[in-house]
Amino acid sequence: MSEKQGVINQCPSCGGALKAFASRCELCGHELTGVGANRTVVELVRKFDEIEAALTQAGMQGSKLEKELQSRRSRVIRDLPVPNARDDLLSLIHFVLPKLQNAGKADPNEADWQVKFKEIMSLAKNAYRGDAKTRDELEALERSANLSFGEAVGARAKRSPLLVLALAGVAVLAIIGFVSTQWESWQQARCDKAYQPAAQAETARLEAIVLAFNGKLKERDYAGAQAELKQMGWQLQESCKAEKIAEETQTWEGKRQALFASIEQAQAAERAEQQAAQDRERAAQQAVVDQEKAAEDARKRDIAAQAEARRRAEAEADLSLRARRGAAARQARDD
Structure with a gap:
């Protein structure tokens, strides 16, 4: 008998095999709830909620509130301890990944998430070094997170044409400065x-x-x-x-x-x-x-x-x- 490596997840609806980071069953379309729910994610969300509640209670609002939220969340993300358990690492990747794919509105702390994602991904690759299939999926997700500069600009241009103009202006100024x-x-x-x-x-x-x-x-x-x-x-x-x-x-x-x-x-x-x-x-x-x-x-x-x-x-x-x-x-x- 040959040994199977890695973790095999099954859909609770049809019993089909699930990919490590799937939020929907590819066979029957069943929505998977509770994916990535671990202590690290719960604690992180709790801290974010506490920060926002404290600032709101202090009377802060508008752009000032958003700026302070971004600053404080940055410190929390930077200091976030990365778990060692495989399941916790997978759940954390599932939690962080959407924040890097610019789906909808860009996350204000995208740069902080990018640094933390690289740290989590490095530990996950090491944890699954004997599981070729899962490592392939991890690398695919890593590539999806590392959008090229042109793709990122294109995605954001659809949401904000002014951003393109601003970036173009910065590029022109940079070229002028270089020349x-x-x-x-x-x-x-x-x-x-x-x-x-x-x-x-x-x-x-x-x-x-x-x-x-x-x-x-x-x-x-x-x-x-x-x-x-x-x-x-x-x-x-x-x-x-x-x-x-x-x-x-x-x-x-x-x-x-x-x-x-x-x-x-x-x-x-x-x-x-x-x-x-x-x-x-x-x-x-x-x-x-x-x-x-x-x-x-x-x-x-x-x-x-x-x-x-x-x-x-x-x-x-x-x-x-x-x-x-x-x-x-x-x-x-x-x-």
């Missing part, structure tokens, strides 16, 4: 390609001015150095590189101001050097004057000393003469 972005990117690339060599040439020009300036400053040609600095400044202008140009302009202006300051420093150093030379010259001249004065004073002192020596010699000679005369007079008297 604009591509054009701007091309323009930027073109500008970058042209700017780089021009910037290099401008930098070389300014560096040449700096070299000429340094030469004139070394020669102490301050007027010439200042004339060089008058030509110094970032002259390249490109609207697509406004930020870079502002940066270069500021950088070279800072260098120009620094070089102007170096002229002032060089001039101040030269003035200090000249003042020091003048001070040295005056000191040397004063030393010569002082030396000459000292020599004159010494000469005068020598003359005065010589005069004093002659005076003393004359005084001594006079005293000696007087002494001799007195002695002669006394001798004459004695004789």
Whole structure:
């Protein structure tokens, strides 16, 4: 005897085999009630009812009510625990699937249901991995849920032509935005390609001015150095590189101001050097004057000393003469 795999459901009316997710018997047309009725679905519906009742009781209505319902239901769907039992998984798939097939009015939480459906379907495929028939049915249902973008738009267009116009407008805007972005990117690339060599040439020009300036400053040609600095400044202008140009302009202006300051420093150093030379010259001249004065004073002192020596010699000679005369007079008297 061969083993049968999977779960075989029978119609309670005619006893015919039922597909896993059928809501009507294909043989006799009997409506199947209670399909998918499990604890997870019951709990989910209860939470939705409680949310709507609480918001309605709080006085919320209209679009504000719909927006808040969608937000709160989104959290419930996102946090919904997925059961592990096969029957519960099948019932949950049967409950979620219609919300993704856009039958009638689209579900406001369709995106949330899509995420949860993928999670449920993944667990269901794993649970029925040994049941080829049921897995085929699961994959067929998964394909029916994953409508293409064109099919989804077509289905919704029948319900709301304005939606098509809105989507078309969005598409046109997106295309315009894309083309604009591509054009701007091309323009930027073109500008970058042209700017780089021009910037290099401008930098070389300014560096040449700096070299000429340094030469004139070394020669102490301050007027010439200042004339060089008058030509110094970032002259390249490109609207697509406004930020870079502002940066270069500021950088070279800072260098120009620094070089102007170096002229002032060089001039101040030269003035200090000249003042020091003048001070040295005056000191040397004063030393010569002082030396000459000292020599004159010494000469005068020598003359005065010589005069004093002659005076003393004359005084001594006079005293000696007087002494001799007195002695002669006394001798004459004695004789």
